[in-house]
Amino acid sequence: MSRVRGGENSTLIRVSSTPVRAFIERVDVLFALSPGAVEHMDGRVKDTLVIADEEFHEEGAISLPIMGEAEKLGGRIFANVVAAGAAANLFGVREETFDEAVRSLFERKGPDIVEADLRAGRKGYELGDELREHLEISIEPQPSVREHVVLNGTEAVGIGCIAGGCRFMSSYPMTPSTPLQVFISENAAEFDMVFEQAEDEIAAINMCLGASYAGARSLVATSGSGFALMEEAVGLAGMIETPVVIYIGQRPGPAVGLPTRTAQEDLNLALYAGPGEFPRAILAPGKLEDAPEIAAHAFNLADRYQIPVFLLSDQYLADLYYDLPSPQIGEEPSYHITRTWEGYRRFEFTADGISPRGIPGYGSGTVRVDSDEHDEEGLITEDLDVRRRMVEKRNLRLEMLKDDTLKPEVYGDNSSALICWGSTYWLVREAIESSGADVSMVHFSQVYPLPHDTLELLESFDRTAVVENNYRGQFADLLKLEGFEADERFRRYDGMPFSVEGVAGFIEEVLL
């Protein structure tokens, strides 16, 4: 629920000796830290070991004096750490490791707070001993994860933005895009970036276009309603052929919808945003492992083709954490900026539709861009022949973009396939793995434009279903426009991500 404090909230943590990266319904152990917690997990508490505070008198649960101990330590605020200590003990985490984690988490709050939290953790450990009598958990420690970093989807994208040479970001807060705004502003001083909180979304994207016109790779982050306000400027980006990267953290709509839930409902919004016709690209990272590379690629793509490029994320991906090997970010970004000369023309007609991009103050020429239809120099024109050629010039790049796409990832070698895009990657993949079904996965991390051979690839399967977090089946519709009609659509639109069990159930019922 959209609350800052109070209400019921839950965090799902999966622990395993092998990597697990997706949301599941099943809850093996539930720590209930409020009287309503069990009810809040409605339907998901089956064969679950419930550990509740003794004050709640939860039936069938193991009672622990979490609140009481927290209060003795200085207040209920320590209940979380007491419970975390107990959980860590239950899962065989060494106490020193846990202490280290507490230290790094609370370090910036000062030594007194760290000390109190360490004491709370220790108390939790003591309580945890008791739990081990009720539940036997055998998890093999994996030394290889020592080499791993722990990221969430936002950080993975943010790292990619920096790697892609982002220099300017202006945005207006809106969940779940705000964490990316925080990430960039936290790192702005270190990485020579400007971050500005704009007065509204319209200002945010217009600032980005100004910055980009003046030479800075620019980024704007928002969510559905916020993006709706930016549409006109997406058209401006198209008209003045100015690169910009637009990150949309999708959440359920319409309007303000479910602010803290998840959805993949804004594909159409990105696809059709802006008046007129002009090219764009839409990328949708599916996993943290390649989100940095894809985000960096967004900047290079925008720069190379002088177009708006979308990064479609969602609440699920943005807030999902897991450990992974340190992302290796490839080549340095290549800039496509030209020194200008006397007589330089910003919109010069070229064979491929891409004019050399000058920026003001670099060279002896002047750089003129105009939202009205313009000639090669950027001066307003009503010459219909020039107009026609400009339309063709702008749209020509879409054809080139089709040759320069991220290929979908095909997992498995079966005659049926689940087709998915964006954040559903691990959900679908783990569902396939756990069900042992003879089904492949085709995951798109570029949803527009699609690679030339998409039709061929998808037609090679006998049976297909498109899995997506929306009501209409927006990606399935897009595939249909490309000439491919999937047999089934599996959709979820209640605000929750798919679960591994849900997708596995669908495979069994429908695809097999």
Add this chain to the structure above:
Amino acid sequence: MRPEDYDMNVEIAWCPGCGNFSILRALKMALADLDILPERLVLVSGIGQAGKLPQYLKCNHFNGLHGRSLPAAVAIKATNPQLTVIDVSGDGCMYGEGGNHLIHNIRRNPDITTIVHGNMVYGLTKGQASPTSQPGFRTPVQVQGVFEEPFNPLAVAVALGATFVARAFSGDVERTRDILVEAISHHGYALVDIFQPCVTFNRVNTFQWFREHTYYTDHDPADRLLALEKSLEGYGGGRFPLGVIYRVEGERTFEENLSVYHGDATPLWRRSHDPDKLKRLIESKRMV
């Protein structure tokens, strides 16, 4: 530089006799006085007759969206503080569609200049009321005449602490030039509202009318309360003061507040990429 050095050899789409011509002339004169090279100058504008001005002046230009010139302008300056950035707008564009941006850019205090062509009417869309239209002004849309209070840009700007606030009259090219010279050389945000008669759609607020309803003030522009008082003059009767209404020196600008420019004036796009720093950031996400 000479004013002619900024000439463009293009056809001008304004009506003959329009007040816009003298603003263009005054601006070229001011730029020449200040010796600003066309390739170092960026004119940013929105949409409207006024918004076309950058087309008629040799320089870099960014003609963006209606009401949205300020966000683009402030970002251009923040990306490369070595450029001279001037924003040109109509009164509908700046005070109507773009009102929110005006308010917040005054708060930012970027080192740019905004010139508003105040013709008290929408020119390009053929004569509807603008936020500065006078009460009683009849148009095809405001059929019974305007009954809203006119927007008072100077009072708003002074109240918000804009560091340079002035008003000019395009019928007086010399004095307009002088005011523009002061505005462009001002360190911080400068707002110049210029009365500009629209000879086609505003038959009430003519050259003659503006001459009769204005006077040059010579108050001390550093006195904020006095400036506020001056900015209220002319509304509901009396004459509008022309000249520098308010000026405060030495305030930090938006760009100066940005950490990237502390001790380094290099434009953003010239900054190099440091993969080692990025590696360190990634490593900081290691838990054990």
